[in-house]
Amino acid sequence: MTMTLEEATRRAGTRRQLADDVKELLVDRLSLDVDPAAIGDDQPLFGRGLELDSIDTLELAMAVEDVFGVTITDDDTHSLLSLNRLAAHIEAARS
Template identity: 60%
Template sequence: MNSLCDELKELVVDTLALEDVTWAEIETEAPLFGDGLDLDSIDALEIAMAIEEKYGVTLGDDPDQNQKIFVSIKTLADFVLGSS
């Protein structure tokens, strides 16, 4: 699980070309939106596409469920593990 979380942190940094944060600085349970990395819906779409490409898992059409998946790196990892 920890290695998957680290992979997802790297994926977020690389996909969004974040220059002011490294993957090692991202806390696994820190919020991705708001006070955390301050991502927006476009960022979420880019991450979702990168996750689909790398892990072969696709998010559904339920916005409430997707919002729960994108709470943190940990919830993203739980989704990837549960979908593979």
């Protein structure tokens, strides 16, 4: 199946908005002292990235379920490695 330029542009805009929404969610729900726009799409959420910890993981999983209606299970923890992976998980679960 081939996508038209218009469809690709619409899809990219939707994905960009989702990534921005996830950044806002991270900052708001986890009370991070960072500008959401400063969070890189491929920035790790843990370790040298945003330095989230295990409690943040739980809070983030609950926030994603509250806001986006998407559950993150133990099998989905790979989706928490970066903002892009989390956005892709949400996008796939909503499709």
